[in-house]
Amino acid sequence: MTLLLLLTIGLLLVLRVPVAFAFLGPGLGYLVLTDQSLGLAMRLITNSTASFPLLAIPLFVLLGVMANRAGIADRLFDFALAFFGRVRGGLGYVSVGVSLGFSWMSGSAVADAAALSKVEIPTMERNGYTRRFGLGVVGSSSLIAPVMPPSIPAVIYAGLAAVSTGALFAASVIPALLMAVGLCVVVFFLVRRQPDIVVTGFEWSRVRETGKRVLGPLLAPVIILGGILGGLFTPTEAAAVGALYMLMLGFGYRTLHLRDLPRIFSETVxxxxxIMLIVSSASLLGYVLARERVPQQLSELVLGLTDNGTVFLLLVAGLMLVLGTVIDATAVLVLVVPILLPIAGRLDVDPIVLGVLMxxxxMIGLLTPPVGTVLYVLSSTMKVPVSEAFKGSLPFLVPLVLVCLVIIFFPAIVTWLPAQLGL
Known part of the structure; x- marks a missing residue:
């Protein structure tokens, strides 16, 4: 029965059926074939989303949409360009830096790539950079957003694993910074092979002018993360405060108007x-797999292979890299976390380390076919084949994988900041 269920799901995914429905249909079919009430499915679906930690998701989504609509990314880009324009390859570093700055307000790689690609890639091409380079650096740097807090996947993992969202947020900061450093190293080597790059001049007056325009946006992460880590409010409350602050910024800058609110709320909804449909359908499938004792079988298989926590994390990273290429990250988390968490506990693996690594x-799967959501966003915004976006992203996958290895072999990098903050 389990094999038939998995084959059906695989076939539906190959046929490009949305992930939520690819899980929901076979799950309901299993309940019918095993003479179980469909009311059970309704209870499972309802209970899976009736979680206080998950309440932060729509608020963080709203925060990201407002930041995008308010033109915050453009302000960050102008300031970074004024500061680093005279550096050879400066636009590459600017792309990474802007994504890092924008990630404090948006927990979505897709939103980051959509917002920044339309501005950054044409600017790069006008200044002598190849389009493939622009696609690669914008796509890869967008992956910082779902890792750096506030992170929507982190909220989902924290709810599933019953760990502190604040601790998981704090644990993600250093890995996200390492991602940015690694991407900048790749930029350094790639721009050396592009002789036609144009270097812009440096003017303090331009730096001061653009710097004034980013003071407001740069306060957003201070309010959101400072409030969470300082114990002033919960992540859900921080998301609400952040969204309100972004709304005030948008109205203050006159980049948001009352007529924009219906569209913003519609996109948020x-x-x-x-996200919630994926969470609920994956929860139903998780119940089916639990009833078929799949978690116990996988646990016995893994523990039969190794009793070493480091080897276990290597296996987890490999599994996530593969699953991330074909299934939405939210669905993978909902399905796999309840299976892997008990194994991690038996091997003394910190659930925070496991969460950041997963x-x-x-997220690397967002840059790899066949799913590769970020690749499709870049393809759509820049009118290029998906294969071109993937080829541009290939060199930038190397530092991202290396950061995974650093987390595995040096987990203290993840746990140090939460420990310092007492989380």
Whole structure:
């Protein structure tokens, strides 16, 4: 029965059926074939989303949408360009830096890539950079957003694993910074092979002018993360405060108007509904797999292979890299966390380390076919084949995988900051 269920899901995914429905259909079919009430499915679906930690998701989505609509990314880009324009390859470093700055307000790689690609890649091409380089650096740097807090995948993992969202947020900061450093190293080597790059001049007056325009946005992470890590409010409350602050910034800058609010709320509802539908359908499938004792069988298999926590993390990273290429990250988390968490506990693996590693490994799948959501966003915004976006991203996958290995072999990098903050 389990094999038939998995084959059906695999076939539906190959046929490009949305992940939520690829899980929901076979799950309901299993209940019918085993003479179980469909009311059970309704209870499972309802209970899976009736979680206080998950309440932060629509608010963080709203925060990201407002930041995008308010033109915050453009302000960050102008300031970074004024500061680093005179550096050879400066636009590459600017792309990474802007994604790092924008990630404090947006927990979505897709939103990051959509917002920044339209501005950054044409600017790079006008200044002598190849389009493939622009696609690669913008796509890869967008992956910082779902790792750096506030991170929507982190909220989902924290709810599933019953760990502190604040601790997981704090644990993700250093890995996200390592991602940015690694991407900048790749930029350094790639721009040396592009002789036609144009270097812009440096003017303090331009730096001061653009710097004034980013003071407001740079306060957003201070308010959000400072409030969470300082114990002033919960992640859910921080998301609400952040969204309100971004709304005030947008109105203050006159980049948001009352007529924009219906569209903002509509986009937020659509994105949140998609996430919650995946969470609920994956929860139903998780119940089916649990009833078929799949978690116990996988646990016995893994523990039969190794009793070493480091080897276990290597296996987890490999599994996430593979699953992330074919299944949405949210669905993978909901399905796999309840299976892997008990194994991690038996091997004395910190659940915070496991969470950061899983999230980063899954996000790499956004840059790899056949799912590769970020690749499709770049293809759509820049009118290029998906294969071109993937070829541009290939060199930038190397530092991302290396950061995964650093987390595995040096887990203290993840746990140090939460420990310092007493989380």
């Amino acid at each position: 659509m994105t949140t509904a998609a 999230i980063l490994s899954l």
